[in-house]
Amino acid sequence: MSKKLILRDDEMPTSWYNVVPDIPNGLRPPLDPATLQPIAPEKLAAIFPMGLLEQEMSPERNIPIPEEVLEVYKIWRPSPLVRATKLEQALGTRAKIFYKNESVSPVGSHKPNSAVAQAFYNKREGIKRLATETGAGQWGSALAMATCMFGLKCKVYMVRVSYNQKPYRKSIMQTYGAEIVASPSAYTNYGRSVLERNPDSNGSLGIAISEALEDAVTSESTNYALGSVLNHVILHQTIVGQEAKKQMEIAGEYPDVVIGCCGGGSNYAGLAAPFVPDRLEGGKVRFVGVEPASCPTMTAGKLAYDSGDTAGMTPLLYMHTLGHDFMPPGIHAGGLRYHGMAPIVSALIRENIIEPINVHQMECFEAAVLFARTEGIIPAPETSHAIRAAIIEATRDLNEPKTILFNFSGHGLVDMAAYDSYFAGELHNYSLPREEIAESLSHLPKVE
Amino acid sequence: MSKKLILRDDEMPTSWYNVVPDIPNGLRPPLDPATLQPIAPEKLAAIFPMGLLEQEMSPERNIPIPEEVLEVYKIWRPSPLVRATKLEQALGTRAKIFYKNESVSPVGSHKPNSAVAQAFYNKREGIKRLATETGAGQWGSALAMATCMFGLKCKVYMVRVSYNQKPYRKSIMQTYGAEIVASPSAYTNYGRSVLERNPDSNGSLGIAISEALEDAVTSESTNYALGSVLNHVILHQTIVGQEAKKQMEIAGEYPDVVIGCCGGGSNYAGLAAPFVPDRLEGGKVRFVGVEPASCPTMTAGKLAYDSGDTAGMTPLLYMHTLGHDFMPPGIHAGGLRYHGMAPIVSALIRENIIEPINVHQMECFEAAVLFARTEGIIPAPETSHAIRAAIIEATRDLNEPKTILFNFSGHGLVDMAAYDSYFAGELHNYSLPREEIAESLSHLPKVE
Numbered sequence: 001m002s003k004k005l006i007l008r009d010d011e012m013p014t015s016w017y018n019v020v021p022d023i024p025n026g027l028r029p030p031l032d033p034a035t036l037q038p039i040a041p042e043k044l045a046a047i048f049p050m051g052l053l054e055q056e057m058s059p060e061r062n063i064p065i066p067e068e069v070l071e072v073y074k075i076w077r078p079s080p081l082v083r084a085t086k087l088e089q090a091l092g093t094r095a096k097i098f099y100k101n102e103s104v105s106p107v108g109s110h111k112p113n114s115a116v117a118q119a120f121y122n123k124r125e126g127i128k129r130l131a132t133e134t135g136a137g138q139w140g141s142a143l144a145m146a147t148c149m150f151g152l153k154c155k156v157y158m159v160r161v162s163y164n165q166k167p168y169r170k171s172i173m174q175t176y177g178a179e180i181v182a183s184p185s186a187y188t189n190y191g192r193s194v195l196e197r198n199p200d201s202n203g204s205l206g207i208a209i210s211e212a213l214e215d216a217v218t219s220e221s222t223n224y225a226l227g228s229v230l231n232h233v234i235l236h237q238t239i240v241g242q243e244a245k246k247q248m249e250i251a252g253e254y255p256d257v258v259i260g261c262c263g264g265g266s267n268y269a270g271l272a273a274p275f276v277p278d279r280l281e282g283g284k285v286r287f288v289g290v291e292p293a294s295c296p297t298m299t300a301g302k303l304a305y306d307s308g309d310t311a312g313m314t315p316l317l318y319m320h321t322l323g324h325d326f327m328p329p330g331i332h333a334g335g336l337r338y339h340g341m342a343p344i345v346s347a348l349i350r351e352n353i354i355e356p357i358n359v360h361q362m363e364c365f366e367a368a369v370l371f372a373r374t375e376g377i378i379p380a381p382e383t384s385h386a387i388r389a390a391i392i393e394a395t396r397d398l399n400e401p402k403t404i405l406f407n408f409s410g411h412g413l414v415d416m417a418a419y420d421s422y423f424a425g426e427l428h429n430y431s432l433p434r435e436e437i438a439e440s441l442s443h444l445p446k447v448e
Numbered sequence: 449m450s451k452k453l454i455l456r457d458d459e460m461p462t463s464w465y466n467v468v469p470d471i472p473n474g475l476r477p478p479l480d481p482a483t484l485q486p487i488a489p490e491k492l493a494a495i496f497p498m499g500l501l502e503q504e505m506s507p508e509r510n511i512p513i514p515e516e517v518l519e520v521y522k523i524w525r526p527s528p529l530v531r532a533t534k535l536e537q538a539l540g541t542r543a544k545i546f547y548k549n550e551s552v553s554p555v556g557s558h559k560p561n562s563a564v565a566q567a568f569y570n571k572r573e574g575i576k577r578l579a580t581e582t583g584a585g586q587w588g589s590a591l592a593m594a595t596c597m598f599g600l601k602c603k604v605y606m607v608r609v610s611y612n613q614k615p616y617r618k619s620i621m622q623t624y625g626a627e628i629v630a631s632p633s634a635y636t637n638y639g640r641s642v643l644e645r646n647p648d649s650n651g652s653l654g655i656a657i658s659e660a661l662e663d664a665v666t667s668e669s670t671n672y673a674l675g676s677v678l679n680h681v682i683l684h685q686t687i688v689g690q691e692a693k694k695q696m697e698i699a700g701e702y703p704d705v706v707i708g709c710c711g712g713g714s715n716y717a718g719l720a721a722p723f724v725p726d727r728l729e730g731g732k733v734r735f736v737g738v739e740p741a742s743c744p745t746m747t748a749g750k751l752a753y754d755s756g757d758t759a760g761m762t763p764l765l766y767m768h769t770l771g772h773d774f775m776p777p778g779i780h781a782g783g784l785r786y787h788g789m790a791p792i793v794s795a796l797i798r799e800n801i802i803e804p805i806n807v808h809q810m811e812c813f814e815a816a817v818l819f820a821r822t823e824g825i826i827p828a829p830e831t832s833h834a835i836r837a838a839i840i841e842a843t844r845d846l847n848e849p850k851t852i853l854f855n856f857s858g859h860g861l862v863d864m865a866a867y868d869s870y871f872a873g874e875l876h877n878y879s880l881p882r883e884e885i886a887e888s889l890s891h892l893p894k895v896e
Contacts, residue, residue: 002457003522009450074451106825171864377554416619
């Protein structure tokens with residue numbers, strides 16, 4: 001079999017797959033934080049276009065991808081599915097390891113799959129400007145790219161610690177014409193209130209979301225865009241799993257286990273969702289979602305209603321959460337430092353379909369360097385979590401002929417400072433005191 | 449027609465195309481700098497493996513690509529051919545603009561096409577270590593990747609100004625396990641002699657080549673590797689043009705003009721060479737090679753025998769040159785700051801097959817930003833020269849239905865400091881005094 005499996009443009013899926021109607025026992029609805037009742041779609045229409053809201057709530061399994069979105073996807077999609085033969089050899093395993101290479105997008109990650117769709121629907125409904133937040137910078141870069149391709153303005157609230165540590169991410173967004181500010185910022189009431197209490201605040205994703213939301217609600221012709229967690233974001237990412245499934249089919253392969261790293265859940269659910277129906281029909285495919293031990297949302301959090309942001313402005317989502325004021329340690333995988341998890345992923349964990357695991361920072365960097373030196377591509381720190389899990393699966397029994405598929409969600413070329421710290425011996429593992437989690441979980445909104 | 453044209457793994461070319469036997473009036477042989485006579489292959493065998501020397505001198509048109517090299521190529525190859533529809537729309541041109549996207553390689557440029565082959569042949573002949581130089585860092589990154597995949601050690605002499613300005617490039621090479629030092633360094637006699645004269649030397653590609661050569665000659669089981677200029681490097685890069693030709697054929701297209709930026713000449717010749725036989729058989733395809741106005745090797749240099757390095761250690765090559773001690777201004781397109789040009793490209797200019805042009809830094813950045821904001825990919829500063837030339841061709845007569853093909857040789861994600869300087873208004877054009885070129889040309893070796 002060949003090293004790589006590739007589809008032609010005309011073999012690319014032309015619809016997204018909506019896993020929601022297939023989830024046993026379904027999803028619980030988002031709640032209005034004011035009334036604790038299911039939120040009225042009109043309320044969400046203040047920040048999202050109808051095209052996306054319909055997707056968020058849709059009972060349809062297949063939703064056509066608009067021609068304009070396909071046209072942009074085709075700049076880099078379909079993406080390659082590659083067999084990690086040299087990694088297999090280095091591990092001495094009989095397992096076959098495949099990775100779906102989402103790092104070939106213009107900004108180096110899977111994020112544009114949703115950014116392009118979100119920009120399109122907002123543009124179609126006459127919106128002129130989007131506000132968003134970004135942590136490590138992957139989502140902000142993707143939305144900056146997507147908005148400029150559809151002629152929208154874009155404002156990105158970037159978590160201050162990343163804003164200071166990752167000047168190149170900022171430059172990438174500026175090249176696409178976006179406006180970037182460090183969050184907490186003086187541009188919003190919420191940002192000012194945080195700065196008043198703590199002028200040196202490093203910021204957090206939760207704070208940046210609050211700021212972007214306030215911007216969207218208070219600015220003219222401006223909507224809000226989120227890079228993960230929500231159903232419509234995962235919907236857009238299912239292009240990944242649908243392609244991968246087709247590619248494996250062509251190669252005569254089928255995964256025993258499907259792996260991905262989980263921050264908000266979109267890259268992993270995007271790869272995994274299209275395989276879920278097979279499992280429901282009695283297939284043996286396993287699903288392993290990987291998170292950092294320092295931010296163990298799925299493995300040590302609680303399945304409950306919680307806010308997506310720090311200020312409590314978002315609808316309450318029924319999800320695995322560490323509490324919306326949880327402050328994770330400053331690990332380099334910034335994209336995995338989020339207190340919540342997508343309701344879709346959370347429900348699949350509840351139904352024992354996804355097995356969540358957590359891994360430590362050091363073993364992930366070790367896996368990342370091994371991958372770079374065998375397969376040639378330097379992984380993003382987030383992606384290294386998926387690689388570590390793939391290695392765990394491949395080496396549990398070296399003689400088991402197993403087929404492993406993971407999402408190579410992004411490259412690390414813009415995150416090299418993380419590798420510098422690793423090689424300089426400056427990194428270590430974090431063991432998170434259980435009391436800290438218990439404390440932030442005690443602040444969950446009281447629902448029922 | 450689709451946005452993108454892609455080949456399957458099994459449609460990838462399995463041999464490289466050697467343009468040398470097809471060049472009218474041929475190439476003049478490299479000379480021994482000591483005797484000024486054609487150099488004996490044995491002398492070159494001290495720094496290159498026989499596999500590459502045979503390619504350097506080969507009269508064969510087609511040279512099979514070893515299976516082991518194809519296997520690594522397939523991590524990212526075949527690369528996409530994309531139609532720049534949104535750029536066309538922004539320009540308001542009837543021209544069709546296609547770009548071959550070589551930025552999808554693990555290090556973001558075309559350089560691994562040769563690095564992988566060079567690592568393979570050295571490994572096959574028992575060499576344990578390679579020494580090389582790098583300017584902007586693209587070649588060093590590529591060779592670091594390739595050597596670690598074949599289990600070789602790698603030492604990179606990186607031009608000091610880039611070493612200081614581009615810490616991420618250094619980190620990339622370190623992640624692949626290479627050893628990197630700033631050149632001029634204290635590790636070689638030549639480096640020490642430069643530092644003695646000028647302890648603050650910023651270095652240059654010519655100096656770094658001298659250092660790497662000295663390392664290769666004086667160290668055990670060590671060969672030298674060059675990332676451009678030589679025939680075998682261009683040979684390896686012809687995978688690019690062969691794929692592009694096949695892709696255009698499938699799309700029912702054929703280029704009226706083939707464009708690329710020229711530093712040492714390998715990315716451009718790699719794309720262009722496979723189209724040269726068509727021109728020789730009476731085809732109308734034009735070839736435009738683009739260089740920076742600040743380092744106008746092809747447009748203001750001389751076709752003559754000259755050294756490839758500053759110390760005069762390399763064989764003398766018959767090429768367009770600005771003189772081996774020419775010091776180009778510090779433009780951001782570091783990969784185009786070289787005094788010489790590949791003998792193959794030089795001969796094709798001599799035969800009026802390639803039309804050389806030069807463009808200024810500011811118009812290139814303007815083109816790069818337009819490309820990023822329409823096509824979504826941020827170009828490397830070097831690549832922006834090809835884009836600028838494509839725009840010139842597409843806008844000369846907006847109503848002319850013309851088909852343009854250029855090599856998108858690399859992305860700029862690791863070069864964002866250049867964009868920062870551009871947006872901050874810190875960049876300007878350079879007009880190079882003719883006397884400066886005349887001065888360095890007066891130091892050419894006296895041959896015949």
